[in-house]
Each structure stands twice: as structure tokens, then as C-alpha cells.
Amino acid sequence: MLKLKLLKLAVFLAALIPLARLGWKAYQHMLGANPIEVITHSTGDWTLIFLMLTLGITPLRKLTGQHWLIRFRRMTGLFAFFYASLHFTTYIFLDKFFDVNEMLKDIAKRKFITVGFTAFVLLIPLAVTSTQGMIRRLGKRWQMLHRLIYISATAGVVHYWWLVKADVRKPQYYALALTLLLGYRLLAAQRKKAAPARLAAQSRAQAATGA
Amino acid sequence: MLIKKTADIRSSQVTSKSLYLDRRKFLAGAATLAGAVAVGGVACVSAAAPEPTQGGQKLPGVVKGQFNTDEKQTPYKDITNYNNFYEFATDKYEPAALAKSLRTRPWTVKVEGMVQKPKTYDIDSLLKLATLEERVYRHRCVEGWSMVIPWVGYSFSKLISQVQPLGSAKYVEFTTLNDPAQMPGVRYRVLDWPYTEGLRLDEANHPLALLTFGLYGEVLPNQDGAPVRIVLPWKYGFKSCKSIVRIRFMDKEPATAWNKAAPNEYGFYSNVNPNVDHPRWSQAKERRIGEFFKRPTLMFNGYRDQVASMYAGMDLKKYY
Numbered sequence: 001m002l003k004l005k006l007l008k009l010a011v012f013l014a015a016l017i018p019l020a021r022l023g024w025k026a027y028q029h030m031l032g033a034n035p036i037e038v039i040t041h042s043t044g045d046w047t048l049i050f051l052m053l054t055l056g057i058t059p060l061r062k063l064t065g066q067h068w069l070i071r072f073r074r075m076t077g078l079f080a081f082f083y084a085s086l087h088f089t090t091y092i093f094l095d096k097f098f099d100v101n102e103m104l105k106d107i108a109k110r111k112f113i114t115v116g117f118t119a120f121v122l123l124i125p126l127a128v129t130s131t132q133g134m135i136r137r138l139g140k141r142w143q144m145l146h147r148l149i150y151i152s153a154t155a156g157v158v159h160y161w162w163l164v165k166a167d168v169r170k171p172q173y174y175a176l177a178l179t180l181l182l183g184y185r186l187l188a189a190q191r192k193k194a195a196p197a198r199l200a201a202q203s204r205a206q207a208a209t210g211a
Numbered sequence: 212m213l214i215k216k217t218a219d220i221r222s223s224q225v226t227s228k229s230l231y232l233d234r235r236k237f238l239a240g241a242a243t244l245a246g247a248v249a250v251g252g253v254a255c256v257s258a259a260a261p262e263p264t265q266g267g268q269k270l271p272g273v274v275k276g277q278f279n280t281d282e283k284q285t286p287y288k289d290i291t292n293y294n295n296f297y298e299f300a301t302d303k304y305e306p307a308a309l310a311k312s313l314r315t316r317p318w319t320v321k322v323e324g325m326v327q328k329p330k331t332y333d334i335d336s337l338l339k340l341a342t343l344e345e346r347v348y349r350h351r352c353v354e355g356w357s358m359v360i361p362w363v364g365y366s367f368s369k370l371i372s373q374v375q376p377l378g379s380a381k382y383v384e385f386t387t388l389n390d391p392a393q394m395p396g397v398r399y400r401v402l403d404w405p406y407t408e409g410l411r412l413d414e415a416n417h418p419l420a421l422l423t424f425g426l427y428g429e430v431l432p433n434q435d436g437a438p439v440r441i442v443l444p445w446k447y448g449f450k451s452c453k454s455i456v457r458i459r460f461m462d463k464e465p466a467t468a469w470n471k472a473a474p475n476e477y478g479f480y481s482n483v484n485p486n487v488d489h490p491r492w493s494q495a496k497e498r499r500i501g502e503f504f505k506r507p508t509l510m511f512n513g514y515r516d517q518v519a520s521m522y523a524g525m526d527l528k529k530y531y
């Protein structure tokens with residue numbers, strides 16, 4: 001129990017390193033020629049990384065049998081939301097300087113912004129309902145609701161794919177990772193569906209040989 | 212503030228290839244004529260002014276040119292560490308290190324196509340074809356950032372008049388070196404290598420179009436397009452082809468690299484125009500490197516008076 005708490009603290013602090021690094025570099029004037037671009041890109045990258053980590057926990061837990069891993073899912077999910085908020089704030093403040101009109105135009109007109117915005121908006125209900133109380137109150141519906149992360153992460157990858165000028169290598173890697181993560185779930189769900197039928201068939205066969 | 216990177220080797224210690232050869236020739240003659248004393252003397256005199264061949268070396272005989280803006284110049288370290296040069300990397304911070312593998316000597320530029328006098332120029336003769344001028348230009352990238360850069364070069368029209376285009380020549384095509392051994396970026400087909408760019412002949416003849424060899428009074432660093440590039444300050448930066456190995460005069464509009472990659476995003480003209488958005492972002496504003504707030508982008512990047520007449524009557528929304 002204590003070990004888990006310490007590990008949680010360690011992961012929490014590690015998850016703050018990207019932000020600390022940005023802050024330190026900004027303070028040292030080491031963010032290069034275009035600091036705001038660096039901040040936008042870095043926070044965007046880390047949003048996507050934390051989304052992938054969050055989606056990775058369940059498959060990893062099931063494949064390894066290390067069920068304590070589930071204890072980290074809320075934290076990584078909330079960090080995805082945290083970096084997404086920073087990313088969005090950078091856009092609002094440092095890119096558009098709170099020009100709401102211009103932002104609305106952007107969101108409506110530029111499809112990479114539209115999907116990015118969608119990805120972000122979908123994360124809000126997930127963050128809001130991430131508390132223990134909410135999980136209890138929502139019961140089965142909680143799981144349904146939190147499947148929104150599949151759509152959010154997909155929209156995040158599409159956002160990245162659409163914003164690069166020509167070099168789609170990095171978005172491709174994310175797309176591959178996402179395909180694996182969602183593909184695993186699809187397979188697992190199919191197996192689950194098939195499982196009762198298989199069991200039934202098995203017991204019928206056993207009954208037959210027993211007779 | 213101007214921060215210069217210190218060269219690994221001091222320019223006075225560099226023995227250029229031609230100097231080395233000259234010295235051998237001279238030694239042969241000197242043996243029969245005078246003596247070792249003279250050798251040292253002459254070598255010293257020559258060594259004091261080696262041919263500038265590497266980024267950071269001072270270019271001799273540069274005069275103040277025309278069209279200069281007096282806006283604050285972007286620091287040298289930003290101009291040389293923030294480069295879109297996809298032949299090396301698609302990340303803007305990487306070419307500064309990766310372009311060290313580019314060899315800029317020997318280097319030739321083939322000028323061919325519809326001209327009376329096609330010729331392959333050695334880079335050092337190209338450098339001496341006309342008086343080098345310092346031109347302080349605004350530079351606007353299609354991505355929405357801008358710089359103010361003191362380039363060194365001469366009007367491209369000077370070279371055009373040397374090769375004498377035929378009456379049928381209507382366009383010029385520029386081609387960048389495409390060598391996977393020196394340029395790691397071309398090993399991956401992000402663009403249809405080699406990088407090509409083009410201009411209408413009247414645009415190419417415009418005095419603003421600068422055949423460029425240096426910046427801040429010094430030889431171009433490799434990542435900025437050494438040893439020779441074109442600079443077209445009224446167009447988005449990607450039109451200004453770098454590390455040029457071929458210039459071809461044609462009667463048809465040449466295919467250009469970014470236009471081939473995404474025709475609905477990058478047109479042949481690509482004049483800076485705040486009223487025509489890139490499909491994925493607005494071009495109304497730009498971030499001047501070193502400034503916090505964005506500033507409005509000017510029509511033709513502020514060179515409207517000089518260039519607008521070339522596009523009179525053209526629908527710039529159609530010919531973006």
C-alpha cells in the first residue's frame with residue numbers, strides 16, 4: 001500500500017517534468033527562435049502521449065496480470081486533460097490573444113482546429129466525472145461515458161495528421177499506436193461475446209461424452 | 212543583439228584548396244628563382260585574404276544596396292538556428308547541425324534551357340559576376356512567422372542578362388541539390404525531390420529578386436541555403452530556393468515542389484497576401500521572431516509599391 005502510494009507520487013512528479021522543462025527553458029530563454037510554437041507543440045505532444053498511456057493501461061494490465069496498474073489510469077487521464085488545457089490555453093492566449101471572434105472563425109473554418117477542439121471538449125466530461133463519487137453514482141453509465149476517450153484520442157491523432165505540412169511520419173506512429181490500442185479492445189470484446197457460446201458448447205460436448 | 216558563433220577554425224588558419232595549389236605551383240618556380248624566404252612572405256600575404264568559402268567568413272567588397280528596411284534585424288542566432296530546409300530535416304531546429312555535412316566547394320550552377328549562352332558557373336566565378344550588395348529584407352514564412360534579414364547578393368537579373376534568354380523563354384526554374392549522402396532528409400520522400408521552384412521571367416527580372424551568397428556580411432551558413440540561393444521577399448519563404456545547382460529557362464510554367472505536394476495549399480505564385488488564407492490557417496497576421504504579439508501581415512510583404520504592377524488584372528485569389 002505504501003509502495004503504491006510512493007509509486008503514485010513518483011509518477012505524478014514524473015508527469016510534471018515536461019511542464020517543468022518548458023518552464024525552465026522559458027526562464028532561461030532557451031526555447032529557441034519561436035518559443036510560443038515550441039510551447040504549443042510540446043503541450044500538444046504530451047496531451048497525445050498521455051492519452052495513449054491512458055489507453056495503454058487496460059491492455060497492459062490484462063496482458064501482464066498486473067492489476068494494480070489500473071490505479072494509475074485516472075492520473076494519466078487527468079494529465080492528458082491537464083496538458084490539453086495548457087495546449088488550448090496557449091492557443092487562446094499566445095496565438096489568438098483572446099480574440100474570441102477569430103477563435104470561433106478558426107474552429108469553424110479550419111478542420112484541424114475543429115477536430116482538435118472536439119478532442120478537447122470530449123475530455124471535459126471525463127475529467128469532471130473522474131472522482132470516486134461520480135464513478136459510484138454513475139455506475140454502469142460511467143463506463144459507457146468514458147468510452148468517449150476512444151473518440152477523443154482518435155480526433156487528437158487526426159488533428160495532428162491534418163496540421164503537419166508534409167511530413168506525416170509522427171502522426172503515423174500515433175495512428176499505429178492508436179490502432180493497436182483500440183484493436184486490442186475490439187478483439188477482447190469479440191472474445192468475450194464468443195466466450196459464453198464456447199463454454200456452452202464445451203459443456204454440451206462434455207455431457208455427451210459423459211453419457 | 213548580434214551573437215556570432217565562433218568558427219571551429221579561425222579564417223586566418225584556413226588553407227583554401229586554390230591557395231594550396233597556387234602554393235605548390237609557386238614553390239616549383241621559387242626553387243629556381245629566389246629562395247625559401249620569399250615563399251614564406253608570399254604565403255603570408257595570400258593567407259591574409261583566403262577566399263571566403265564557409266558560413267561565417269566575411270564576404271569582401273560588399274556595398275550597401277537598395278530596398279533596405281530599417282526595421283530591427285533578427286538576431287544571427289535565430290536566422291541560423293530556425294530553418295525550414297527539408298533536405299536536412301522537417302524540424303526547424305535540426306538543419307543547423309545536420310547541414311554541416313553539406314560540401315559547398317567545389318560547387319557549380321548549371322544555367323540552361325532557352326538561353327543563347329547556356330553556361331555552367333563555378334560558384335566562385337558566380338560570386339564575382341556582380342558587385343555584392345547588402346539588402347535588408349523582410350522574410351515571411353507561409354507558416355506565419357517572419358524575420359528581417361540582411362542578405363548579401365546581387366539582383367538575379369544580372370545573371371539573366373549574361374545568359375540572354377530567348378524570346379520564347381517565359382519562366383525560370385530553380386533546382387536544389389539532391390544528394391542523399393550529404394542531405395539526410397532526401398532519403399525520405401516528404402517532397403518529390405529534387406526541390407524545384409519557379410518564377411515568371413518578369414518576376415525573375417525584378418530588381419528585388421536577389422541571388423544570395425551571404426547574410427550579416429558573411430558567407431551563408433549551410434542551413435540558410437549555401438553556397439547560393441534566391442531570395443524573393445514579396446513571396447512566401449519556400450519560393451526562395453536554396454543551395455541551387457540548376458537554373459533553367461523554359462516556355463512553360465515549371466512544376467514546383469510544394470505545389471506538387473499540396474496544390475490547393477501552395478500555388479505557383481505564392482505572393483504574401485494577408486487576404487488569402489492558407490486552407491489550414493489564416494495569413495492575416497504573423498509572428499515576427501523575437502516579438503511577443505503578432506503583427507498584421509502586409510500585402511506583398513510590404514513590397515506592394517515595387518511588385519504590384521506585375522500582377523495587375525490578375526485575380527490573386529485564383530492565382531495564389
Ligand code: HEM
Nearest residue numbers: 040041044045047048084088091116117119120156160163
Ligand atoms: C485532446 C486534444 C488535443 C490534442 C491531443 C492535440 C495534439 C496536438 C499535437 C500532437 C500537435 C502537434 C505537436 C507537434 O507538432 O509536435 C498539436 C498542435 C497544435 N494544436 Fe493541438 N491538440 C489538441 C487540442 C487542440 C485544440 C483544442 C486546439 C485549438 C483550438 C489546438 C490547436 C493546435 C495548434 C494551433 C497547433 C499548432 C499547429 C501548427 O504548428 O501548425 N489543439 N496539437
